[in-house]
Amino acid sequence: MDIALTCITHDPSARLLPFIREVKDKLLKLRYTKYITVSDQTSEKIIEELKMCGFEINIVPKAGCAAARRAAVRFMQGRMHKYYHYCDFDRFLTWLHDDIAGLEKVEAGLKGNDYLIIGRTDYAFGTHPASWRQTEEITNKIFSLQFGQEVDITAGSCAFSKEAIPYLVEHSKDSMTDAEWPMIIHRIAKLPVGYVAIDGLKYEEELNRSKEDEDSVESWMGRVSLLYVISESAMGTGKKSKEGNA
Template sequence: MQQTAIVTVTHDPIGRNVDLFHELQEWIGDTYSEFFITISEESSPTLIHEVQKSKFNTKIIPKLGAAHARREAVKFGLGGTSSHFHYCDFDRLLTWAQNHLNELKKTVQLLHQFDYLIIGRTKRAFATHPIEWIETEKITNKICSLELGREVDITAGSCSFSRVAGEYIQQHSKEKMTDVEWPMIVHRIANLEVGYHAVEGLEYHEKINSVNTQVNDTEAWLSRLKLSLIISETAYNVGKKRIY
């Protein structure tokens, strides 16, 4: 029987998601075979305690950025026994479970069909995001789609991978952003098929999914534009053999 683990990460200094996780943890617990989360050491002690007493295997890590946290989560998850893994940012997982639980469960049932699955957003879900996210991610998605040879939404914070694909990811992942690095590792280095599936549940809710920083509009646009460039260059470069 194929088993799917949830692999996730969070950095939540103010404990913004404590109450929601307490409310949803039983529903999430019924969806997966194993549970792995890396939590930054700067996160709320209340959140850490709440997660530690749940089904989640919990690893406290230094705050060294999202890519580091995600790589640590993959390594942590591969230490389990599941054949497949669903990666989803913690805030995205909570949003999905709260508003589209049936869709989440149905999606998890599909994951064992793929060595790697990019999980993106429907047009409606994509349109719920802040305008600076939407416009810059359109560019990112276009470049990544060109490199993969199919239309994808790459920056929704969720994917799935088999144990074989996960081992390739663990061995080769080193970039600043993993959103497109992981599928390119699987596509170009592992030579495994990368699938795509769009869902409603990766919609945006400001209370849960907003970036908790005090910046003006220009800074917000520049920040997202820089992310778009990094991810797009990663899509173009990772896994390509070059002769100099």
């Protein structure tokens, strides 16, 4: 199956460098064409290491995760691959380290679908901090009710066909894309959307931890804010478009 990998990262301190080097052989052996969108603040050491791992680099101004994800999709426009597997880069490093066989589940899940929500197994979900689990359970429930199927929407990975790209480019506007993108394809494009759960999207503190992950009021409030934004996107995407055309 013709699948290209597309990722994003913002790494000014080269924090990911040892992790990239640890899985470098696996990155080089991947049969996928590899693309990555990096912020203009990302360390040159990271950029050079990514080039040595076979990535084509897209450098964009730092403007947040959603803007970077949209830039990654635009970077795929005009390319000839049939499918694109998107993953936040720190997530993909964890995946590649522990569950490379999970890539086959993505390929199987794409058959017959133009968009594939890639979520976490119960095992992978259970490895995350309490502030992630308890808020994302609510987000996932709200999305699942809107979508009509139980899914994990907040794992930082998905896959889509080349036919889906124009819809994502035209309609993606929200401050978070996790729920917005599948709803664009489901409600606006009316193309088939599937789901697969992966062990490899687990949380490893050394690799995936951010400064917001500590057990504090600020951390919990930040996660609650994300819950609201993503859930609102799940409810409004596509419906807003229909109302605007009414």
